[in-house]
Amino acid sequence: MWGGATAANQYEGGWEEGGKGPNTSDAMTSGSHTVSRQITWRNTATGETGALPVYAVCEEGLPEGLEVAVVDGYYYPSHTATDFYHHYAEDIALMGEMGFKCFRLSMNWARIFPTGEEAEPNTEGLAFYDAVFDECAKYGIEPLVTLSHYETPLALVNKYGGWKSRELIDLFVRYATCVMKHYQGKVKYWLTFNEINMMSMGSFMAGGLTDGSPHAKAQAAHNQFVASALTVRSAHQISPKIMVGQMLAYNPIYSYSADPADHLLAMERERDALWYADVQVGGHYPAYRLREMERAGIKLEMGENDLELLATYPADFLSFSCYGGSTVSLRQKELEVASGNLAFGMVKNPYLETNAWGWATDPYCLRIALNELYDRYHKPLWIVENGIGWSDEVKADGSIHDGYRIDYLRKNIQSMEDAVELDGVDLMGYTMWGCIDLVSAGTGEMRKRYGFVYVDRDDEGKGTLARSRKDSFYWYKKVIESNGEDLD
Numbered sequence: 001m002w003g004g005a006t007a008a009n010q011y012e013g014g015w016e017e018g019g020k021g022p023n024t025s026d027a028m029t030s031g032s033h034t035v036s037r038q039i040t041w042r043n044t045a046t047g048e049t050g051a052l053p054v055y056a057v058c059e060e061g062l063p064e065g066l067e068v069a070v071v072d073g074y075y076y077p078s079h080t081a082t083d084f085y086h087h088y089a090e091d092i093a094l095m096g097e098m099g100f101k102c103f104r105l106s107m108n109w110a111r112i113f114p115t116g117e118e119a120e121p122n123t124e125g126l127a128f129y130d131a132v133f134d135e136c137a138k139y140g141i142e143p144l145v146t147l148s149h150y151e152t153p154l155a156l157v158n159k160y161g162g163w164k165s166r167e168l169i170d171l172f173v174r175y176a177t178c179v180m181k182h183y184q185g186k187v188k189y190w191l192t193f194n195e196i197n198m199m200s201m202g203s204f205m206a207g208g209l210t211d212g213s214p215h216a217k218a219q220a221a222h223n224q225f226v227a228s229a230l231t232v233r234s235a236h237q238i239s240p241k242i243m244v245g246q247m248l249a250y251n252p253i254y255s256y257s258a259d260p261a262d263h264l265l266a267m268e269r270e271r272d273a274l275w276y277a278d279v280q281v282g283g284h285y286p287a288y289r290l291r292e293m294e295r296a297g298i299k300l301e302m303g304e305n306d307l308e309l310l311a312t313y314p315a316d317f318l319s320f321s322c323y324g325g326s327t328v329s330l331r332q333k334e335l336e337v338a339s340g341n342l343a344f345g346m347v348k349n350p351y352l353e354t355n356a357w358g359w360a361t362d363p364y365c366l367r368i369a370l371n372e373l374y375d376r377y378h379k380p381l382w383i384v385e386n387g388i389g390w391s392d393e394v395k396a397d398g399s400i401h402d403g404y405r406i407d408y409l410r411k412n413i414q415s416m417e418d419a420v421e422l423d424g425v426d427l428m429g430y431t432m433w434g435c436i437d438l439v440s441a442g443t444g445e446m447r448k449r450y451g452f453v454y455v456d457r458d459d460e461g462k463g464t465l466a467r468s469r470k471d472s473f474y475w476y477k478k479v480i481e482s483n484g485e486d487l488d
Contacts, residue, residue: 001101001102001142001428001429001430001431002099002100002101002102002429002430002431002479002480002483002484003095003100003101003102003103003104003141003142003144003429003430003431003432003435004095004098004100004103004104004431004432004433004434004435004436004451004452005103005104005105005144005384005385005431005432005433005434005435006084006103006104006105006106006434006435006436006438007105007106007146007149007150007194007438007441008084008105008106008107008108008111008149008151009023009025009026009078009081009106009108009149009150009151009439009441010025010077010078010081010082010434010438010439010440010441011081011082011084011105011436011438011439012081012083012084012085012108013078013079013080013081013082013083013084013085013086014080014083014085014086015076015078015079015080016079017085018085018111018122018124018125018127018128019111019114019122019123019124019125020108020110020111020114020122020125021110021111021113021114021115021116021153021154021155022070022110022153022154022155023108023109023110023151023152023153023154024068024150024151024152024154024157024162024204024205024208025078025150025151025205026070026076026078026079026151026154027039027040027068027069027070027076027154028040028054028076028077028078028205028444029051029074029075029076029077029444030075030076030077030439030443030444030445030459031054031443031444031445032443032444032445032459033443033445033448036053036054036055037053037054037442037443037444038051038052038053038054038074039051039052039053039054039057039062039068039204040068040069040070040071040074041062041066041067041068041069041071042066042067042069042071043065043066044065044066044067045065049069049071049072049073051074054202054204054205057204057210057212058201058202058203058204058205058209058212059212060212061209061210061211061212061213061216062210062211067158068154068157068158068210069154070154075460075461077439077444077446077461078439080457080461081438081439082436082437082438082439082446082455082457082465083465084436085128087465087467088131088132088135089135090467091436091453091467092132092135092136092138092139092141093135093139094436094453094467094469094473095139095141095435095436096138096139096140096141097477098452098473098476098477098480099477099480099481100139100141100435100480101140101141101142101429101480102141102142102143102144102189102429102431103136103141103142103143103144103431103435104143104144104145104146104191104384104431105132105143105144105145105146106145106146106147106148106149106151106194107129107145107146107147107179108125108151109147109148109151109152109153109172109175110151110153110154111125111128111129112125112126112175112178112179113153113171113174113175113178114153114155115153115155115156116152116153116155116156116168116171116175117155117156117171121175121178121179121182126179126182129179129183130183130186133183133186133187134186137186142188142189143186143187143189144189144190144191144319144382144384144429144431145179145183145187145189145190145191146190146191146192146193146194146247147172147175147176147179147190147191147192147193147231148172148192148193148194149194150194150195150202150205150206150441151205152168152207152208154208156168156171156208157208157210161208161209161210161211161216162204162207162208162209162210162220163199163206163207163208163209163220163221163223163224164207164209164211164216164219164220164223165223166223166226166301166303168223168227169223169226169227169230172227172231173227173230173231173234176190176192176227176231176234176235177231177234177238180231180234180235180238180242181238184238184239184242187242188241188242188243189242189243189245190231190235190242190243190244190245191244191245191246191247191319191384192224192227192228192231192244192245192246192247192315193206193224193228193247194206194247195247195248195249195321196221196224196228196246196247196248196276196280197221197248197249197250197272197273197276197277198249199217199220199221199224199276200217200221200272203216203217203220205441206220207220207221207224214296214298215296215297215298218293218298218300219300219301221276222300222301222302222306225279225280225310226303226306226309226310228244228246228280228315229280229309229310229312229313229314230309230313231244232244232313232314232315232316233309233312233313236313243316243317244315244316245315245316245317245318245319245382246276246277246280246281246315246317246318246319247319247320247321247384248273248276248277248318248319248320248321249273249320249321250273250274250277250320250321250322250369250373251322251323251324251325251326251365251369252270252322252325252326252365252368252369252372253266253267253269253270253325253326253327253328254266254325254326254327254328254349255327255328255329256327256328256329256331256335256347256349257329257331259329259330261330262328262329262330265328265329265330266328269326269328270372271286271288271289274376275288275289277318277373277376277377279310280310280314280315281314281315281318281377281379282314282376282377283310283311283312283314284307284310284311285307315379316379316380317379317380317381317382317428318373318377318379318380318381318382319381319382319383319384320369320373320381320382320383320384320385321383321384321385321386321433322365322366322369322383322385322386323359323365323385323386323387323388323433324352324359324360324361324362324365325349325352325360325362325364325365325368326346326349327346327347327348327349328346328347329347332347335347335348349362359388359389361388361407361408361411362412363411363412363414363415364415365412365415366383366386366412366413366415366416366419367415367416367418367419367423368415370383370416370419370420370423370425370427371419371423371425374419374423374425374426379426380426380427380428381425381426381427381428382427382428382429382430382431383416383427383429383430383431384429384431385431385433386409386412386430386432386433387405387408387409387432387433387434387450388404388405388408388409388450389434389440389448389449389450390402390404390405390448390449390450391447391448391449392449392454392470394454394468398468399471400454400468400469400470400471401470401471402470402471402472403471405470405472406471406472406475409432409472409475409476409479410487413430413479413484413487414487416430416484417484432452432476433450434449434450434451435450435451435452435453436451436452436453436455436467437449437450437451437453437454437455437457438450438451438455445459446458446459447459451470452469452470452472452473452476453467453468453469453470453473454467454468454469454470455467456468
């Protein structure tokens with residue numbers, strides 16, 4: 001199933017419309033390649049307000065006495081994003097014109113349950129997504145819906161500390177069950193948590209955590225595993241046709257040298273992501289992760305049946321994001337440091353070309369990733385994010401020549417095709433990331449664009465929001481028509 005992918009926090013907008021409540025992304029400011037996004041706060045005793053860098057909250061936590069809040073004087077790009085809320089019919093028509101078979105989108109949990117704790121869902125929120133899915137059906141587009149994509153209702157963050165509390169398990173499962181029942185017949189494919197392994201380095205986005213401790217992150221991940229297993233159980237009870245997948249941020253890890261110590265380091269870095277799939281898809285905690293937690297003094301709070309639930313209700317398929325491989329070396333301090341997606345602690349690969357944001361074009365990453373994951377888990381796979389951010393230029397005649405994007409996608413799709421045709425990988429679909437321009441999650445920018453469709457909006461929130469087709473729009477249309485055979 002060919003298509004494209006988006007996320008509500010970067011694309012949907014309408015943050016206070018239709019009864020929606022605030023969520024974590026609504027309290028994150030814009031940033032840039034060199035300036036961190038900020039999380040804004042309010043002092044519950046004095047009313048004082050301010051902001052802290054996202055990485056500081058993820059690593060050190062939010063100081064006592066502060067709560068996450070949307071406050072005056074800051075620009076929050078998620079509030080309007082690129083306004084899918086008011087442009088959904090136009091945008092889905094453009095997807096239909098390209099020939100999309102699938103559209104990956106996420107739902108705003110706080111649009112359905114504004115605080116996360118309501119007894120009944122918000123009917124306006126349900127109606128909005130009904131309209132979206134009905135529009136998809138007009139063009140034969142199958143929705144792939146992420147239940148939580150870097151957003152948690154803000155009320156649950158300030159009341160419970162986010163996903164470190166087991167209180168969120170039942171609240172999430174109630175939300176998931178509600179929407180799976182409501183959209184039965186309209187949505188067959190669901191994902192629980194976007195890039196669940198980002199809990200280790202982006203815990204505020206991934207789990208609404210304001211506690212930066214390793215124990216809080218491990219507990220939050222466990223709670224999401226249990227919520228995911230219960231969601232799988234609920235889905236199968238609703239209909240045997242529903243499939244629930246995991247979503248993993250994954251990139252192959254390369255050793256910089258032939259030094260066996262570098263190879264060992266690469267293995268350890270791969271495990272940093274793969275243990276999450278070992279639990280959510282494989283159904284159990286791997287021995288190496290149990291030993292890591294033991295060494296760190298982490299003892300999880302578990303329910304009596306948690307491990308049985310994980311083993312009995314693993315994800316039906318594994319979806320993942322992959323933008324390129326990463327390279328590691330024990331001699332990192334002597335080498336040029338990499339930037340770009342998931343580049344923390346990585347070194348620049350001298351064999352790959354990079355763009356202004358440090359993102360490399362890796363022509364083999366998808367074949368390597370697909371084989372690694374399929375051989376390990378023996379479950380169907382789905383590439384739900386792959387793409388490249390670039391500063392696109394609109395010419396005087398309105399044209400947008402993004403040959404660099406076409407070149408990147410051509411190499412990646414060929415790599416994907418090799419995994420299917422040569423290696424026999426069971427691949428369900430491919431949804432290119434940011435198919436219509438949206439806000440960058442990492443930097444909060446608009447100028448780092450991903451889409452086949454340009455949206456007139458800048459880093460300060462100015463612009464008409466008008467949509468324009470890029471050269472890649474017509475190229476991808478041809479790719480879909482030929483089922484990936486015509487990549488010229």
